[in-house]
Amino acid sequence: MSLPTRVQLIDVGPRDGLQNEKQPVPAAVKIALVQRLQDAGLKEIEVTSFVSPKWVPQMGDNAEVMAGITRQAGVSYSVLVPNLKGWEAAQASKPDEIVVFGAASELFSQKNINCSIAESIERFAPVVEAARAAGIRVRGAMSCTVGCPYEGEVAPERVGMLARLMKDIGVQRVDVADTIGVGTPLKVQRAIEATLAHFDINEVSGHFHDTYGQALVNTYAALEMGVWNFQSSVAGLGGCPYAKGATGNVATEDVVYLLQGLGIETGIALDKLVDAGQYISDFLQRKPNSRVATALLNKRS
Ligand code: HMG
Ligand code: MG
Numbered sequence: 001m002s003l004p005t006r007v008q009l010i011d012v013g014p015r016d017g018l019q020n021e022k023q024p025v026p027a028a029v030k031i032a033l034v035q036r037l038q039d040a041g042l043k044e045i046e047v048t049s050f051v052s053p054k055w056v057p058q059m060g061d062n063a064e065v066m067a068g069i070t071r072q073a074g075v076s077y078s079v080l081v082p083n084l085k086g087w088e089a090a091q092a093s094k095p096d097e098i099v100v101f102g103a104a105s106e107l108f109s110q111k112n113i114n115c116s117i118a119e120s121i122e123r124f125a126p127v128v129e130a131a132r133a134a135g136i137r138v139r140g141a142m143s144c145t146v147g148c149p150y151e152g153e154v155a156p157e158r159v160g161m162l163a164r165l166m167k168d169i170g171v172q173r174v175d176v177a178d179t180i181g182v183g184t185p186l187k188v189q190r191a192i193e194a195t196l197a198h199f200d201i202n203e204v205s206g207h208f209h210d211t212y213g214q215a216l217v218n219t220y221a222a223l224e225m226g227v228w229n230f231q232s233s234v235a236g237l238g239g240c241p242y243a244k245g246a247t248g249n250v251a252t253e254d255v256v257y258l259l260q261g262l263g264i265e266t267g268i269a270l271d272k273l274v275d276a277g278q279y280i281s282d283f284l285q286r287k288p289n290s291r292v293a294t295a296l297l298n299k300r301s
Pocket of ligand 2: 016207209240
C-alpha cells in the first residue's frame, strides 16, 4: 500500500460552512476568511454559491463576496451553480471553477434542488457546456453517496449511475460526498470504487461530513485508494440546510495534522490555518469544531 505523496485540499468553509449559519455573516467577514485561508496556503477555496437567496439566504451576497476577494495567483476560487440562472450570475464573478451539485438519492435531490436526478442532469448539461465554452472548469458534487437523510442507505450502484451521468454531460471531476456523515471506511471505499468506473483517480475527491466522527478515518480509507483531493472546512464549519442534523465537514486543521503526520505534502501552514479558524469561530462566538485546533490553541495559551 502506498499513500499519495501530496494532497490538494479545497476549503469549503466559506460556502458549505457558512451556508448553514442562521446569524447573518457580513460579506466583509467572508472575504476576510477567504484571505486568511489563502494566507495559510490553501490553493483551492469554495467561496460561495449562486443559488436562490430564498432557499439559502446566507449565500445571497455571492456577487459581493466574489467581487471583494483579493485573488492570489495559483489559487482557484470555485462557486456552486444549480442552473442556468445561477450560471449567468456566477459568470460575471469570474470563478475559476463552477460546481454543479446532484445527489445519488432521489429524495435528497428533490429536497435540495427541487427536481429529480434526471431533471437535475438536464439542468446541469447547458451549464456545463456554457462554462466549458467559457474556459471555466466544472466539478460535480455528488451528495448522499453512502447515506441519505430521507432514504437511508444508498447503494454504490446509484453512485456509479450518477457519476456516469455527470461524466456524460462533461463534468471534469467529481466529489464523493457523505452529506450526513454516516459513512464508515468500507462504505466510502465502495462509493469511490463505483465512481472510479467513470472518473480517473485524479478526478475524484472526498467530501466527508463528520456527524458520526468518521470523517478522518474515511479520509484515510480514501487515501489508501490513491485519492489525493479532499474537501474540508476550516474550524469544521458547516452542514447542509437540507440535511437536518448533519454537522460540518471534517475540519481542515484535523486533515492537515493527519497528513503532516503521514509525511504527505499539503503546502498548508497549520498555525496560520488555526488562526483562520479562530477568526471565524470568534465571529460566530463559538469554539472551533476541530480537535487539532483546540489542542493547538490550548498549547498557545
Ligand atoms: P426552484 O424554486 O425549483 O427554481 O429552485 P425555479 O427555477 O422554479 O425558480 C424559482 C425562483 O427562484 C424564481 O424567482 C427564480 O428566479 C429563482 P421568483 O420568480 O420566485 O422571484 N431562482 C434563482 N435565484 C437565484 N439564483 C438561482 C436561481 N434559480 C432560480 N440560481 C433551486 C431551484 C436549485 C434554485 C433551489 O432549489 C435552490 O436554490 N436550492 C438551494 C440548494 C442549496 O444551495 N443547497 C446547499 C448546497 S448543496 C450541499 O451543501 C451539498 C454539498 O456540500 C455536498 C454534500 O455534502 O453532499 C455540495
Ligand atoms: Mg457538504
